[in-house]
Amino acid sequence: MEATTKQKKMRSMKVMRRTTNAIIYVILVVISIIWLFPFFYLIIQSLRGETGNYTNYFFPKKWTFDNYIHLFTNEGYNSGTGKIESLQAYNFMTWYGRTFLIAVVVTIVQTVIVLVTSYALSRMRFKMRKPLMNLMLILGMFPGFMSMTALYFLLQLIGLTQNMSTVGLILVYVGSSCMGYYICKGFFDTIPKSLDEAARIDGASRQLIFFKIILPLSKPIIVYTLLTAFMGPWGDYMFASLIANGNPAYWNVAVGLRDMVQPQTLLTYSDSFQRFCAAGVVVSLPITILFFILQRYYVEGVTGGSVKG
Amino acid sequence: MEKTVSELEYLGLSAWQKFGYNFCAFFRKLPAAFLSIFTVLIPKLARKVWGAIKSFFTTLYNAMVHGDWKTRLAFVVMGSSQLARKQIARGLMFLAFEVLFILYMVCFGGVQLGELSAPDGFVGSHVTAPGGWVNGEWVDRDVGSDSRLVLLYGILTIIFIVAFAYAWYANIKSAYAVQQYQEARQHITTAKEDLNALADSQYHKTLLTGPLIGLTIFTILPIIFMVFLAFTNFDQQHMAPAQRFQWIGWENFKSLFSGGVAFGRVFGKLLLWTVVWAFFATFTNYILGMIVALVINKKGIRLKKLWRTVLIMTVAVPQFVSLLLMSQMFGLYGAINTIFGTHVNWLGGDPTLARFMVILINIWVGIPFTMLMVTGILMNIPADLYESAKIDGAGPVRMYFKITLPYVWHVTTPSLISNFIGNLNNFGVIFLLTGGGPSYTDGKSDPAGQTDLLITWLYKLVMDKNLYGLASVISIMMFLITAVISLIVYNRSKAVKNEEDFM
Numbered sequence: 001m002e003a004t005t006k007q008k009k010m011r012s013m014k015v016m017r018r019t020t021n022a023i024i025y026v027i028l029v030v031i032s033i034i035w036l037f038p039f040f041y042l043i044i045q046s047l048r049g050e051t052g053n054y055t056n057y058f059f060p061k062k063w064t065f066d067n068y069i070h071l072f073t074n075e076g077y078n079s080g081t082g083k084i085e086s087l088q089a090y091n092f093m094t095w096y097g098r099t100f101l102i103a104v105v106v107t108i109v110q111t112v113i114v115l116v117t118s119y120a121l122s123r124m125r126f127k128m129r130k131p132l133m134n135l136m137l138i139l140g141m142f143p144g145f146m147s148m149t150a151l152y153f154l155l156q157l158i159g160l161t162q163n164m165s166t167v168g169l170i171l172v173y174v175g176s177s178c179m180g181y182y183i184c185k186g187f188f189d190t191i192p193k194s195l196d197e198a199a200r201i202d203g204a205s206r207q208l209i210f211f212k213i214i215l216p217l218s219k220p221i222i223v224y225t226l227l228t229a230f231m232g233p234w235g236d237y238m239f240a241s242l243i244a245n246g247n248p249a250y251w252n253v254a255v256g257l258r259d260m261v262q263p264q265t266l267l268t269y270s271d272s273f274q275r276f277c278a279a280g281v282v283v284s285l286p287i288t289i290l291f292f293i294l295q296r297y298y299v300e301g302v303t304g305g306s307v308k309g
Numbered sequence: 310m311e312k313t314v315s316e317l318e319y320l321g322l323s324a325w326q327k328f329g330y331n332f333c334a335f336f337r338k339l340p341a342a343f344l345s346i347f348t349v350l351i352p353k354l355a356r357k358v359w360g361a362i363k364s365f366f367t368t369l370y371n372a373m374v375h376g377d378w379k380t381r382l383a384f385v386v387m388g389s390s391q392l393a394r395k396q397i398a399r400g401l402m403f404l405a406f407e408v409l410f411i412l413y414m415v416c417f418g419g420v421q422l423g424e425l426s427a428p429d430g431f432v433g434s435h436v437t438a439p440g441g442w443v444n445g446e447w448v449d450r451d452v453g454s455d456s457r458l459v460l461l462y463g464i465l466t467i468i469f470i471v472a473f474a475y476a477w478y479a480n481i482k483s484a485y486a487v488q489q490y491q492e493a494r495q496h497i498t499t500a501k502e503d504l505n506a507l508a509d510s511q512y513h514k515t516l517l518t519g520p521l522i523g524l525t526i527f528t529i530l531p532i533i534f535m536v537f538l539a540f541t542n543f544d545q546q547h548m549a550p551a552q553r554f555q556w557i558g559w560e561n562f563k564s565l566f567s568g569g570v571a572f573g574r575v576f577g578k579l580l581l582w583t584v585v586w587a588f589f590a591t592f593t594n595y596i597l598g599m600i601v602a603l604v605i606n607k608k609g610i611r612l613k614k615l616w617r618t619v620l621i622m623t624v625a626v627p628q629f630v631s632l633l634l635m636s637q638m639f640g641l642y643g644a645i646n647t648i649f650g651t652h653v654n655w656l657g658g659d660p661t662l663a664r665f666m667v668i669l670i671n672i673w674v675g676i677p678f679t680m681l682m683v684t685g686i687l688m689n690i691p692a693d694l695y696e697s698a699k700i701d702g703a704g705p706v707r708m709y710f711k712i713t714l715p716y717v718w719h720v721t722t723p724s725l726i727s728n729f730i731g732n733l734n735n736f737g738v739i740f741l742l743t744g745g746g747p748s749y750t751d752g753k754s755d756p757a758g759q760t761d762l763l764i765t766w767l768y769k770l771v772m773d774k775n776l777y778g779l780a781s782v783i784s785i786m787m788f789l790i791t792a793v794i795s796l797i798v799y800n801r802s803k804a805v806k807n808e809e810d811f812m
Binding site: 031116141144175257 | 457458461505508509510512513515516517519520521523524526527528529530531532534535538601604605607609610616618619620621622623624625626627628629630631633634635636637638640642643644647648673677678681682684685730734736737740741763764767768771772777780781784787788791792795
């Protein structure tokens with residue numbers, strides 16, 4: 001008698017667990033659809049053959065690569081004449097190349113600066129350490145945009161705005177990158193201090209410890225810093241638009257892509273939205289692939305460095 | 310009147326009651342926390358500053374009274390003490406810096422400081438050049454100096470003076486120290502030893518010099534520039550290269566706080582929405598992200614890696630691409646309306662709907678970040694906690710409220726605070742999604758829109774209206790707001806206790 005009630009109870013629990021799991025799977029599938037839908041939409045729209053920025057049906061009726069070709073040849077359908085014409089202002093290849101160049105240089109320099117700052121603040125003890133950390137905390141509370149206008153004047157002063165804007169942008173992105181030391185320092189703090197002490201007893205200098213002990217142990221955080229440093233300038237809109245001052249020749253990809261979906265542009269060119277989608281795919285592809293290869297390190301960085309103060 | 314409960318009563322409360330109690334307690338203690346800035350932090354800061362000033366003058370006094378002639382000479386000729394005591398390299402460096410400074414001040418610095426406030430109250434002096442005939446009268450052209458550059462040069466000179474003052478002080482300190490070493494017949498370090506120390510005990514100097522120079526030029530200098538601009542009338546009527554702007558004192562601040570001026574009212578409206586937005590954007594992401602993480606990590610759920618990877622797509626694709634795409638999808642003729650057969654202007658029509666949508670889309674953007682973070686923390690929770698709870702007969706719900714939630718909450722508080730501050734200044738989401746629209750209908754708020762945050766309003770004021778002076782005032786106000794919020798929260802949160810000695 002008693003055994004059967006126990007069995008019944010077990011069975012009902014099993015059923016309950018099954019139903020909760022089933023509900024959870026349904027939720028997860030719905031979540032996945034919501035999260036993947038925009039990217040799916042981006043890709044199919046970039047392959048749409050019909051002109052007209054908006055369609056009242058979902059799947060394209062004609063599939064084509066023309067949008068990608070027009071993106072790189074800087075051509076578009078004028079909605080007035082219905083003919084392909086060259087877009088004078090656009091130069092996607094240049095935007096892409098410049099953004100890439102900036103991002104690569106910034107990635108390298110910024111990573112070095114962040115590592116170096118984090119090591120000094122994590123491992124060394126000196127009088128100005130705490131005041132310095134507080135200073136950077138306070139500086140970080142100023143809204144970045146206003147100091148950007150000042151930087152713009154400064155760059156104008158040394159002639160790094162117009163055709164030298166690449167150099168100017170690199171300088172600005174790199175300039176205050178030591179303020180991003182926080183996560184990297186959090187990681188360094190978790191490396192046992194006893195390692196340093198043992199090395200110091202053996203006569204190693206601070207420099208040697210940095211290069212021979214700390215850096216080899218910091219692969220995850222180095223990759224994380226590289227990745228985030230690359231993503232910053234790759235997707236920056238605010239400063240890039242400010243420094244370009246409305247001149248399309250000096251845009252980066254973010255500013256260019258935003259222009260493609262401005263109401264005015266959409267009105268003038270009937271394939272602007274499709275070209276935007278194509279550009280979105282081209283811009284996202286390298287970073288997305290890179291991201292998935294290095295995903296493990298990114299997750300380690302987010303979970304490791306950000307939660308230990 | 311609020312009730313306070315005793316420790317024992319508190320322990321008897323349910324999880325939700327505890328949460329409610331803490332939530333109310335936070336807001337009840339807010340005024341006290343705000344006051345503590347004045348009663349605790351500022352005196353603390355003042356003591357620190359006073360200590361620094363005292364040690365500064367003590368050093369000078371000691372060097373003056375107890376120093377020999379070589380040390381005293383260092384007050385006028387930098388590096389003399391070191392040169393006389395065979396620290397040639399160090400002495401020469403001090404001397405060279407002094408010569409450089411004097412040359413700079415004589416040739417440029419003095420002029421630039423004078424230009425900062427020209428005799429007529431403008432920034433930069435008035436220069437005329439031959440102009441032309443206007444209405445039968447010869448009028449000279451005003452080619453006054455570029456006020457922006459005058460201001461920049463002035464600030465650079467001030468920074469240089471501060472740097473020199475510091476070097477002068479360091480020179481005296483080192484001069485007296487080297488004298489004491491000599492008197493005590495201790496070893497005086499040679500240039501080679503100094504150089505070696507830069508790779509060892511003084512390695513932080515080697516490491517930090519470059520980054521700090523960058524910080525000074527690219528962060529501190531612009532911020533000082535911005536603070537100065539707040540006291541000028543740099544706007545459409547005083548556009549810098551063509552016309553000079555002038556110092557107007559606190560006028561900009563006044564126009565922000567006098568409610569009679571439309572500008573002040575817009576500021577109030579946008580400030581309110583900015584805080585509301587930051588609150589909802591932060592907490593919806595946090596709570597929902599945590600739920601998603603818990604669901605994915607639940608025991609017995611398969612394909613964990615797949616679900617996680619799906620969500621990480623949002624992190625991997627550049628945010629501006631997904632945000633611009635979203636702004637199109639939710640447009641009047643966008644995909645969402647096509648699919649559902651509706652005709653709703655999600656982001657540009659009804660202001661309440663637009664605000665709701667912005668927060669909703671921000672959830673889409675933000676959940677993966679929270680999910681990743683919480684997943685990492687869940688893996689770090691010691692397994693024996695759960696085991697002992699199981700032995701004590703705790704069910705899954707109980708374990709969640711007693712172990713998981715407190716642990717996650719404790720560890721993520723700092724990131725929650727920084728997320729909140731980040732959301733106050735979240736330019737990307739608002740600007741790329743709605744561009745600040747839909748616009749206000751009262752016709753007085755231009756260029757601010759109904760979803761504009763202070764930061765996007767700032768962008769428009771500068772880019773469209775060229776109101777640099779006013780924009781600087783708003784920046785300063787935003788800084789003050791952020792600073793006060795973070796001071797209160799940092800001082801109250803337990804998880805950042807080791808940051809307690811902040812300042």
